[in-house]
Amino acid sequence: MSDQLLSALPGAASEGFVTVAEAGLRGMITLRGDLGRLTFALAPLGLDIPAQRAITQADERSLAWMSPDELLLMLPYSEAAEATRTLQEELRGEFATVANVSDARAVFALRGKGAPDVLAKLCPVDFAALKPGEIRRTRAGQVAAAIWVAGEDEMRLVCFRSVAQYMFDLLTTAALPGSEPCLYS
Amino acid sequence: MLLLTCPCCGVTAEETEFTPGGEAHLKRFGPGSSDEEFDAYMFQRKNPRGVHFERWRHAYGCGKWFIAARCTMTLEVFATYPAQTLEPPAEVIEKIRARRPDWEGAQ
Ligand SMILES: [Zn+2]
Numbered sequence: 333m334s335d336q337l338l339s340a341l342p343g344a345a346s347e348g349f350v351t352v353a354e355a356g357l358r359g360m361i362t363l364r365g366d367l368g369r370l371t372f373a374l375a376p377l378g379l380d381i382p383a384q385r386a387i388t389q390a391d392e393r394s395l396a397w398m399s400p401d402e403l404l405l406m407l408p409y410s411e412a413a414e415a416t417r418t419l420q421e422e423l424r425g426e427f428a429t430v431a432n433v434s435d436a437r438a439v440f441a442l443r444g445k446g447a448p449d450v451l452a453k454l455c456p457v458d459f460a461a462l463k464p465g466e467i468r469r470t471r472a473g474q475v476a477a478a479i480w481v482a483g484e485d486e487m488r489l490v491c492f493r494s495v496a497q498y499m500f501d502l503l504t505t506a507a508l509p510g511s512e513p514c515l516y517s
Numbered sequence: 518m519l520l521l522t523c524p525c526c527g528v529t530a531e532e533t534e535f536t537p538g539g540e541a542h543l544k545r546f547g548p549g550s551s552d553e554e555f556d557a558y559m560f561q562r563k564n565p566r567g568v569h570f571e572r573w574r575h576a577y578g579c580g581k582w583f584i585a586a587r588c589t590m591t592l593e594v595f596a597t598y599p600a601q602t603l604e605p606p607a608e609v610i611e612k613i614r615a616r617r618p619d620w621e622g623a624q
Contacts (some may be wrong), residue, residue, distance in 0.1 A: 384526060385528070399580055400526070400579065400581065469526075470530065470578060471534060
């Protein structure tokens with residue numbers, strides 16, 4: 333394994349009416365199977381199975397509902413490999429999949445009051461209806477994305493690493509000063 | 518604009534978040550069927566002006582397939598329901614009849 337672990341666009345950031353920043357490496361594990369039967373494996377992590385479209389948090393970890401048979405576990409990057417092995421071990425014999433997808437993803441943070449305005453230009457989503465604790469899978473421009481409210485005036489977006497540059501440029505352009513649609517701010 | 522509600526994740530979004538999958542409730546005719554049956558299954562579609570049953574996939578969302586009953590003229594959606602449904606459910610038919618009393622039925 334290389335000792336140089338790099339996120340998709342290390343340090344990439346742009347300043348518009350919203351600050352767009354690539355948020356660095358994040359551990360991500362995809363779990364697929366009957367969600368009710370994944371509960372016991374996730375219990376040691378202190379995480380409850382989220383309700384439909386919900387995202388639950390516990391310390392540095394969060395667990396997102398991605399589809400009726402899919403969860404996304406997010407945790408510190410350094411814990412992902414070990415957690416994947418543990419979950420695979422615990423779910424041995426179950427009809428379930430555990431995959432470490434950390435290196436297949438990129439994360440962006442949008443900071444500023446206008447974050448929903450930036451995303452509203454790119455996604456077919458009513459961001460007034462997106463509440464903290466909910467994750468919304470959708471498209472941003474031409475690529476798939478998952479978006480949630482990460483705090484006061486901060487939203488986070490996950491996409492495939494292969495489209496990280498496209499996403500960064502897209503978000504940066506949508507956040508250009510003077511282009512505020514002021515839908516939500 | 519066509520607005521669809523995915524019955525698998527509950528999201529309502531416009532059509533660019535979804536992928537169309539053509540006419541729903543087709544009965545498959547494969548090996549052993551007559552040429553006419555296979556031709557009808559493979560190529561013949563209703564393409565109605567009005568009530569239509571269609572397969573859609575929530576491609577940018579939860580990724581699941583579902584079925585939508587909608588009007589091809591007005592883009593009014595009468596109902597969406599799970600893909601694992603062999604024929605339009607009675608409550609869907611009822612909803613369509615309430616909005617389109619002259620509708621000739623699903624046949
Ligand atoms: Zn869906």
